[in-house]
Amino acid sequence: MSGLFLKGEKKERAGVYRRHEQITNNGVASAMNGVFCIPVHADFGPVGEVQKITSKTDLYSLYMESGTIDAAAALFSAGANTVYLYRLGTGGKEGSVSLQTTTSTNAVTLKTKYPTALKFSVTLKQKLGDATTKELSVYNGATLVEKVSFVAGTGVNEAANLVEAMKDSKYLYAELASGESGIMQTVTQQALTDGAAPNVTTEDYSNAFNAFEAYAWNVMILDTVEEDVKTLAKTYMDRIHSNGALGICVLGETAGKSLATRLANAKAYNAPYFIYCGSGYYNTAGERVEGYLAAAVQGGVIGCKDSSTSIVHVEIPDAESCIEQLTNEQYVSAIKSGLLLLSEGQEGQVWFDSGVNTYTVLNEDDDEGWKKIKRTAIRYEAFDRINRTLEPLIGKISNTSDGVDNVIQEAKKVLAEMNREGKILDTYEFFEDTDNTHAVDYAYFIIRIDDVDSMEKIYLTYQFQYISQ
Template sequence: MGGTYQAGEEKVRPGVYRRYSTEDKKLVAGAMTGVFAIPVKADFGPVGVVTIHTKQDTLKEMYGVGGTVKGATNLFEGGAAKVHVYRLGTGGTKGTLDLKDAEDAAVVSLETKYPTDITFAVSLKQKLGSETKREFSVYQGAVLKEKFEYEVQADGDEGQILTEIINAKSAVFHAEKAAEDKKPVSVVQQEITPGTNPTVTNAEYSAALEAFEAYKWNVLVTDTVDTAVHELLKAYMKRLKNNGSIGSCVVGEGSDVAFEERMEHAKSFDSEYFIYAGSGYVDAEGNKVDGYEAVTIQAGIIGSTPSNKSVVHTVIPNAVDTLEVLKNEDYIHAIENGMLLLSPSEEGEVWFDSGVNTLTTLNENQDAGWKKIRRTMTRYEMFDRIDRTITPLVGKVNCDSDGISNVVKVAQDVLIAMVNEGKLMDGANFYEDPEQAHGPDNAHFIIEASDIDSLEKIYLNYKFSFSGE
């Protein structure tokens, strides 16, 4: 006698019974670390979000080095893997230049791709040693930004050829042919008529925050320490959290704000998803790094630190001293008020003195672990990885014992991975809630997990004995 059986079913008659299922081969979702969002004021580049996946050089090529682009490059210096950059502003005008023929008539009209007040310069000349090739070069100051060569035959329309190559290859200009069958004369670093940069107000920060909602990031930081923007961030992050988003926001102020006032501002955030960086430092070249530059460097390190490590006593690269000399009591008060400070190490380095976020008042469903950056990041990571692992099963498995077992298995795999990564303690468990039976299209689950903290305090008890002999 044979037949089929359902999971958990007990047959009455002896025999061989069979069932089959498809093993889920989806990989466990990995941690999302080192992904940032930042609005910046720039002299060039598109207004809106651009995702930079590579290094700082790409940022400089796209946005230049003016404004507050340094805030975005600081994130990469801190370890960022990906940065969503939003160039702030509305309005502005583009720079222009006409390449003309021997009779001073326009042959090709150039316009910068984006609003900018940068005075670019253009050279157009015959390539040395060639009778048919010419070179088009773009300079910013003394720096050569781009250079293209093209070939022109005696009967060729050079204006058309030059227009096509600029539009195909230039990151700076868009070109329009202004006349038929004309030849532009050579020029040497001829300056364009510069445009103007977009106007930036707090309304543009609101636009940037709204745009970031379409992107995944684990840390948001801004290019300003303006408290008015901080108020925008408070409302924005609260709304995101109410909608189930996962991420943290790093804010701060400069040393020109009184220490007590900075503590008050840090305490006012009173949230596990806000980190207040309250210190600046002196770098190895003797420069004062303060305000948004200090905040973005620290944000880059915090957001790029995996959740199996703590930022406590993590060294700030190239920092040699703090901007303030603080007493032990000052550091204690800062921790109590949710302000993250830098302190000098005994080896002459500068590091994070603690690992606190701004949460000071626990809700009834919170434990003290929510006051720590590491433990909060671990919990957010667990939320995110389980969500991304089981979401593909929604609507794809049956709401029966087999489907529920599938959900349990893949979610448990996430917990096992995080245990193996040193982020959770052994014994983490994901199971169906025994007190809430699943319905026709829904099921309830319980996750039991203990996140691991770092060893931060070591107490030494020296016991001496005295002998007269």
């Protein structure tokens, strides 16, 4: 007897039964790429709190196109899937305006949702061709940013209807005066009283960094190249890495700094989790892109790239030419100092000249691989994926030989997947430390990994022979 069986089904007759299913890799944590955090100066949006943004549309909807939002937008242009964004500052003031009924009674107060110095105004009028609907149009300067409709006319409470409709507004809150009702008065671009932007200090960056600590991200970008802020970033990154964090930080440089200064600045960071971008470029519109924005563009490319591929000779989007032309010796000095520079290819491409981070003086336990962005990314990825795969086992399995084998099997699934993805060789090992065998509630393991580098140098030996005929 033969035939098909359902999963879990028990047949009565003897025979060979079959079914098929797709192989899945359940429980193996995938790589985390394209997840950024960035503090910004913005003219709108929530102040002093982290917001999870997943698209450029959502970014502009919440923060508008202002301040250093262009740095966050560059991350999405590079392929970011998530950006944790923190609007810097404290204090500030909302703009507001009171709208009246036809009896000149204040009925509805409109107020900007966030502190801002932007100039908002509103127009309230009957919807063309519809006697039962009125529209409130919201302007930022001369630009219409939003239009809200509400039920109007005799026998309805227009003031209450307007307040209810404004609950979906992206820009304004509406508050109804106690007991007010009636027909709303028409207004044309009535200005809100001036608000004020939050005050931003260097300390606000420390607040932002601390807020980011509660989230999982792989790259932190700054919206400034000020030395004081970069110093704070170094202190923060050193601290969280000493506690086991795995994210990296991409820094930029002030326009016009000499190469010697840039070399010294990069070398001072000396850590695999710092990438120091020292080049600017001209974009296809002929504009100079440098400072924090150039670093954000380059950091976006780095943070979105899979660890199986190198950034070496990866082109910078929308770049037309480098701002400076350097010699071979200068590029060599940059590599030795941990300064990441751009160069031009023979066909005019603007690309990363190397794949170095700032780690130039190695600690005793570190090998040369830690100097490479690619190999550091693979190693951090292995740490992260194995951690996230094993964490659900904590407290759920017995500390016995069977429990040890369970840990080994689950971790090897991650390593096998990374091998299939071309990130490590198939020489990987994961086993219990025989010098520190499991006991009570702990177990020690050893992991051996050979990560894969990219081919960055090709040496060609041409051999010729002169033969006379």
